[in-house]
Amino acid sequence: xxxxxxxxxxxxxxxxxxxxxxxxxxxxxxxxxxxxxxxxxxxxxxxxxxxxxxxxxxxxxxxxxxxxxxxxxxxxxxxxxxxxxxxxxxxxxxxxxxxxxxxxxxxxxxxx
Amino acid sequence: xxxxxxxxxxxxxxxxxxxxxxxxxxxxxxxxxxxxxxxxxxxxxxxxxxxxxxxxxxxxxxxxxxxxxxxxxxxxxxxxxxxxxxxxxxxxxxxxxxxxxxxxxxxxxxxx
Numbered sequence: 001x002x003x004x005x006x007x008x009x010x011x012x013x014x015x016x017x018x019x020x021x022x023x024x025x026x027x028x029x030x031x032x033x034x035x036x037x038x039x040x041x042x043x044x045x046x047x048x049x050x051x052x053x054x055x056x057x058x059x060x061x062x063x064x065x066x067x068x069x070x071x072x073x074x075x076x077x078x079x080x081x082x083x084x085x086x087x088x089x090x091x092x093x094x095x096x097x098x099x100x101x102x103x104x105x106x107x108x109x110x111x112x
Numbered sequence: 113x114x115x116x117x118x119x120x121x122x123x124x125x126x127x128x129x130x131x132x133x134x135x136x137x138x139x140x141x142x143x144x145x146x147x148x149x150x151x152x153x154x155x156x157x158x159x160x161x162x163x164x165x166x167x168x169x170x171x172x173x174x175x176x177x178x179x180x181x182x183x184x185x186x187x188x189x190x191x192x193x194x195x196x197x198x199x200x201x202x203x204x205x206x207x208x209x210x211x212x213x214x215x216x217x218x219x220x221x222x223x224x
Contacts, residue, residue, distance in 0.1 A: 016224030
């Protein structure tokens with residue numbers, strides 16, 4: 001089991017901002033996960049990968065695909081108090097889900 | 113309610129590494145939080161602040177203080193597969209907890 005977190009790289013967010021968006025996406029997707037998968041992921045050490053995604057169109061595409069494949073996911077919009085405009089999509093959490101299922105969806109994205 | 117996430121700045125971690133450690137700390141501390149506080153934090157929008165901490169001695173100090181003040185917390189040790197030595201403490205998640213209580217503990221730390 002693993003969780004993938006996609007972070008937009010076109011927004012020029014600082015590292016603290018990126019870290020916060022990543023945590024939002026991670027907890028957001030976790031909360032949408034079924035108990036059985038949550039428990040299994042926790043037992044296995046809560047593996048996470050943080051991946052680059054190039055822009056809004058691309059992140060929305062992955063969101064749609066993840067939903068279509070019945071993976072728990074959470075699209076994060078920033079409140080816009082710092083650095084970027086309010087409502088901007090910054091990150092996407094996918095899973096935890098089966099390793100192979102996550103890889104099949106996000107395997108071509110590069111590590112941040 | 114808010115959650116504070118402390119990230120060591122002396123380890124020269126890349127931004128993807130920092131983001132992953134931040135998500136580990138966030139979920140780790142969340143899972144140790146009582147249901148009433150979890151629910152209240154979720155209702156209020158799951159506020160998080162990501163803060164700088166200078167080294168191992170300092171992060172351990174905050175861990176002890178947070179535990180003493182009965183705040184849920186999770187100290188993260190990295191598996192060491194990438195960038196840093198295995199077992200290294202990288203991050204600390206504190207809360208969610210009462211805003212004032214978190215501020216009293218971490219208020220002097222700077223935003224990452």
